[in-house]
Amino acid sequence: MQFxxxxxxxxxxxxxxxxxxxxxxxxxxxxxxxxxxYQTFTVDLPEHAVxxxxxxAIREYQDPSLAVRCACRSAICGSxxxxxxxxxxxxxxxxxxxxxxxxxxxxxxxxxxxxxRDLVCDMKPFWDKHLAVRPWLENKQPVPPPDQEYRVPxxxxxxLIQEVSCISCGACVMDCESFAVNPDFLGPQALAQxxxxxxxxxxxxxxxxxxxxxxxxxxxxxxxxxxCVQQCPKGVAPLDQILKLRKMAVDAxxxxxxxxxxxxxxxxxxxxSGRLNELTLMxxxxxxxxxxxxxxxLPSAINMARAGKLPPLIHKAIPGVARIRKIFERxxxxxx
Amino acid sequence: MIADHDVIVLGAGLAGMRxxxxxxxxxxxxxxxxxxxxxxxxxxxxxxxxxxxxxxTDSWESHAFDTIKGSDYLADQDAVEVMCREAxxxxxxxxxxxxxxxxxxxxxxxxxxxxxxxxxxxxFVGDITGxxxxxxxxxxxxxxxxxxxxxxxxxxxxxxxxxxxxxxALEMVTGELHLLRAKAVVVASGGLGRLYEPSxxxxxxxxxxxxxxxxxxxxxxDMAMVQYHPTTLAGSGFLMTEAARGEGAYLLNxxxxxxxxxxxPNKMELAARDVTSRAEATEIAQGRGxxxxxxxxxxxxxxxxxxxxxxxxxxxxxxxxxxDMIKEPVPVRPGMHYQMGGIRTDVEGATAIAGLYAAGExxxxxxxGGNRLGANSxxxxxxxxxxxxxxxxxxxxxxLPSQGGEELLRSEQQRLEGLLARPYxxxxxxxxxLELATMMDEKVGLYRSDAGLHEALEALxxxxxxxxxxxxxxxxxxxxQALTFVLELEYLLDCGETIIRDALVRxxxxxxxxxxxxxxxxxxxxxxxxxxxxxxxxxxxxxSHVPVTITRWQPEVRTY
Numbered sequence: 101m102q103f104x105x106x107x108x109x110x111x112x113x114x115x116x117x118x119x120x121x122x123x124x125x126x127x128x129x130x131x132x133x134x135x136x137x138y139q140t141f142t143v144d145l146p147e148h149a150v151x152x153x154x155x156x157a158i159r160e161y162q163d164p165s166l167a168v169r170c171a172c173r174s175a176i177c178g179s180x181x182x183x184x185x186x187x188x189x190x191x192x193x194x195x196x197x198x199x200x201x202x203x204x205x206x207x208x209x210x211x212x213x214x215x216x217r218d219l220v221c222d223m224k225p226f227w228d229k230h231l232a233v234r235p236w237l238e239n240k241q242p243v244p245p246p247d248q249e250y251r252v253p254x255x256x257x258x259x260l261i262q263e264v265s266c267i268s269c270g271a272c273v274m275d276c277e278s279f280a281v282n283p284d285f286l287g288p289q290a291l292a293q294x295x296x297x298x299x300x301x302x303x304x305x306x307x308x309x310x311x312x313x314x315x316x317x318x319x320x321x322x323x324x325x326x327x328c329v330q331q332c333p334k335g336v337a338p339l340d341q342i343l344k345l346r347k348m349a350v351d352a353x354x355x356x357x358x359x360x361x362x363x364x365x366x367x368x369x370x371x372x373s374g375r376l377n378e379l380t381l382m383x384x385x386x387x388x389x390x391x392x393x394x395x396x397x398l399p400s401a402i403n404m405a406r407a408g409k410l411p412p413l414i415h416k417a418i419p420g421v422a423r424i425r426k427i428f429e430r431x432x433x434x435x436x
Numbered sequence: 437m438i439a440d441h442d443v444i445v446l447g448a449g450l451a452g453m454r455x456x457x458x459x460x461x462x463x464x465x466x467x468x469x470x471x472x473x474x475x476x477x478x479x480x481x482x483x484x485x486x487x488x489x490x491x492x493t494d495s496w497e498s499h500a501f502d503t504i505k506g507s508d509y510l511a512d513q514d515a516v517e518v519m520c521r522e523a524x525x526x527x528x529x530x531x532x533x534x535x536x537x538x539x540x541x542x543x544x545x546x547x548x549x550x551x552x553x554x555x556x557x558x559x560f561v562g563d564i565t566g567x568x569x570x571x572x573x574x575x576x577x578x579x580x581x582x583x584x585x586x587x588x589x590x591x592x593x594x595x596x597x598x599x600x601x602x603x604x605a606l607e608m609v610t611g612e613l614h615l616l617r618a619k620a621v622v623v624a625s626g627g628l629g630r631l632y633e634p635s636x637x638x639x640x641x642x643x644x645x646x647x648x649x650x651x652x653x654x655x656x657x658d659m660a661m662v663q664y665h666p667t668t669l670a671g672s673g674f675l676m677t678e679a680a681r682g683e684g685a686y687l688l689n690x691x692x693x694x695x696x697x698x699x700x701p702n703k704m705e706l707a708a709r710d711v712t713s714r715a716e717a718t719e720i721a722q723g724r725g726x727x728x729x730x731x732x733x734x735x736x737x738x739x740x741x742x743x744x745x746x747x748x749x750x751x752x753x754x755x756x757x758x759x760d761m762i763k764e765p766v767p768v769r770p771g772m773h774y775q776m777g778g779i780r781t782d783v784e785g786a787t788a789i790a791g792l793y794a795a796g797e798x799x800x801x802x803x804x805g806g807n808r809l810g811a812n813s814x815x816x817x818x819x820x821x822x823x824x825x826x827x828x829x830x831x832x833x834x835x836l837p838s839q840g841g842e843e844l845l846r847s848e849q850q851r852l853e854g855l856l857a858r859p860y861x862x863x864x865x866x867x868x869x870l871e872l873a874t875m876m877d878e879k880v881g882l883y884r885s886d887a888g889l890h891e892a893l894e895a896l897x898x899x900x901x902x903x904x905x906x907x908x909x910x911x912x913x914x915x916x917q918a919l920t921f922v923l924e925l926e927y928l929l930d931c932g933e934t935i936i937r938d939a940l941v942r943x944x945x946x947x948x949x950x951x952x953x954x955x956x957x958x959x960x961x962x963x964x965x966x967x968x969x970x971x972x973x974x975x976x977x978x979x980s981h982v983p984v985t986i987t988r989w990q991p992e993v994r995t996y
Binding site: 111112113148159160161163164165167168169170171172173174175176177178179193216217218220223227231234235236237239243244246247248249250251252253254257258260261264265266267268297300302303 | 472473475476477478480481524525528529531532533534536537538539540541542543544545546561562564567568571572575576578579609638639640672674744748751752755756758864865866867908909910912913914915916917918921
């Protein structure tokens, strides 16, 4: 079956093969330039072939100068995450047929990462975040003697398989909306790994980890766009882990931050009137006595007013709000 | 650039990182050189588990006996003893590092059954055991602050005064060649699966370490022993873990029979891998296969066991064949999986070359002999990774810093420039690699014959000639994979040649080496290892033999 692939090419040097002869197995070399360009290839592959099959076929028999990271071909090593039709995916797990749109599949290095060459991006921002959450066990004392294991229930280990299944491919970070605008955000992969250790009964630093994660750049900087859940090829669902961390952090008393205030303001508004009071949400999230913080939000508020986007000044409760309050009572917790 | 370290480790899989961690703990200035990020290493693909005799009813002697019997008595029994005695302690150390091993109801580590084992002694994390160990070890490397030269491709070992004193490596991202000097070098670069098509191995398993060490003068041992795994996915050849059969899956032929009753009536599907693979091949050859495959049937295990304990292979069969193993059996066949042979080392990981150590699949201690048992390879990596880390750090302590080497760096630079300058002739690296690998699978695979092996040797000579005409289809410096593929192809040619040479001399059938002209095991003449030593380019390797070390288990007839 014929597939058409449009590949984002980039080479800072512009030095590609110059020895191939026309008519030989290699096509005439494509002249690279230090700007990203798209080059179209046609490959003949079985109908169930994946994007990586196409890239390997191109690299092996059409243009050996195509740079692409890959190793296991079976979604285990995490090498081949890239943008496929504008979203991060593993090339080895993406069926060409399913990803053919308007007769072609477009692959490129994710724009959210620095590019090195063709489909090879610089993963340093990703690994830096991974390291930042101190992703190793801080052993609960006493450590068992060398001939014994920690005795913990299997369910507590099984629960962590989801996070340990992370292959560090970076797909979640590549498509993270928050990371795209805030390079200080730890990002979905690192936070999922943070949960992997917070959730481990053998770890001794749960409180310290939660305190650290509650700071700016941590768990409260996620905007729930669900891209990480959708793009993760291994079902790690980083957002779910972030939400678990938030609950644990609040339960552990780490509430003096904009994130908790925002969540509280949200919940209080809904409990009070059955819907969100957008007018008070921002000031409450910032902290009512945080004068500097309040002043900083002023330009946004003015811009919103100019654009006619200010919420109504009078906030009315919905009919039957008493029943909403009952829901809060039933659920219990912080807002009952 | 020239950098100096006490110890450099080539490879960042389980063996390499374990060696580096141990050397770092002992105070050595250690650096890892790896052509891919550590997390991409192929150790992550090990699915089923890791063996140790921890349970009260188990003993290291029983584990050792199973391993030796599995090896078809070619393993060195002193080395097997070391591995099996130290297994419990090392696995528990990984548990303390944070590996989320499966537990029993009492919260203690639980096991599953595996092939060739007389007890259930395989410890595991779902079907991602290798990955679970690898990520935990990587995080320990981060914690210890070990230097990693990431995406650096080793092109040559630096030899000075008969000792190994470092390596030359290509930094992929810049295209610059560097000399990394060291007092000791540990080769832990993994296997050579790309020499066979198909193979369960990743595209990065190109035999780099075998060739680097061999050309530096370190002998290779028992290279003929290439394992075919009984259950690789039809078509793609991806691994379907032995844990499937460990959990109770059946192998069926086209008549729906559990055919293993004919070949291994006691152990059935859990016979050793060489036995099971040959049984499948026999069924297929006698017309009881299904399009060249047999069936792996897991349906009776139920969705709970499949989804909880074997989720990864469930997904792989679904992704790559569209088969839901909860509802349908999966077509599988024997496929090349593992190299038992390798760089000859002692139990400390030391090779015949001063300052050169090896561990993991690339090494041959030999604990696997003619056939490795499932779940013994992860064990091999962590035991002998640790030991070679300790030994190399100890050696480095008593050694003066490595010096010189500028000339080697220059000559390597020239060699690579020569490769880049080769004119294009129409010979492609990928085409030649595929021909080589297809030939190896056909003639040096599950079954070998005198005639086939001679043809293989002849073919290999031809490939070597044609290799001289392979041009590098990319002239860039930055991330030039076309260049590293050409270098890898030469590594593969060295591996292929030593495998064929060893297979040619071993006139018997033992373990993975099934010789149709000599179908019986011959202990009188062949209870010995083959040692292959590099002479010079274009010449045959020097071949010699050393006896197998027997401590307490005399060779017996091997039945399962």
